Amino acid sequence: MAGGRPIKTPFGSIYATNITPDIETGIGAWSDADFVRAMREGIAPDGSHYYPVFPYTAFTRMRERDLLDLKAYLFSLPPIRKKNEPNALSPPFSWRSTLALWKVLHFSEGEFEYREDRSEAWNRGAYLVEALAHCAECHTPRTATGGLLVDRAYAGSEEGPEGESAPNITPDKPTGVGAWSASDMIWYLQSGFEPDGDTAQGVMWEVIEQGYQHLSERDLDAIAVYLQTLKPIEQFVGGRSAD
């Protein structure tokens, strides 16, 4: 939570920021409005722009009440004094001002909208996947400038975080997870066990262990329902896996 863990991106390393409530080095001095603005719009209280690895492109879909609950949770943690590391990015990505441009190109701000023509479970799943679990941050391929390729959503990315490739999770049968049932997906997000009994590895195991595993069965079922309605895209991702 105190940050400092480098997140490797194809453009260089970015250090996760200190999000403990320390007044000087963390977010302890942030108001509710500061917090909501940072999460929704990717803008820090001093007006500077955040790098997109801070997944505000996904958090922007979060409801205000959920954001404030998250802030209350973070503020209940012990504050840790730790200066943020300077980021090691290669130009033009090291120029923070280019981020304003990047956001115009790739970022659509806006809270999640409920779809009446879909089931309750689907809507819940959509909200969880798009706003909270940010599966797309790893599983959607990116453009040369690092934006998500929206029309190839969830089709897998050769250059995921930490340099690991993240597979295609659209319902395409030969190259995606079209052969997985909803219960396969739920069990995978609970235990890391793939349908054949092999195990999740690398950053996927980390997000299961630290996050998805703790979701309720109802939420995991909603995620599975939503994923099964994604557009199937044929794309084999054969890049380097976790090592």
Added chain:
Amino acid sequence: MNVRLYILSALMCCALLTSAVRAEEVHSAEGIITYREKVMDVLKYQSGAIGAILKNKLPYGDDVLVHAKGLQATSRLVAPSFKLKAMKDGGGARAEIWAQWDEYVAAAKVLEEAADRLVAAAETGDTKATAQAMRAVGGSCSSCHKPFRIKHANHRH
């Protein structure tokens, strides 16, 4: 020591040495790797079978216990089957296994204990507790794979 005895003992030493080298050569790297991969595959199949019953809520609780005991027995082979060091290009094992052997054995022990708890839970017939114990088994597999295994894309599903 007279000269003949000296030569004799030197010869015997040589003979012992060559036989030791021979004994090493008998184990081809390919054979060592195939065996330990089969041990892992047994774990995979047992886990796949248990998972298929649990996640689909099939009424086969007794079968879960059989697979759990199989997994428990196989868990005891995870450390011994890696004792002989062997690696190949594009293989799944990292050199850290032998460089940090004690940590590797400790990671295997975590699986052994998780498998013991799985058997205990399966014996009670409580599916919820069994599923919980199986999730811990999954955690012990992944926690060892993270530092010690290279998973290739052709292992994806």
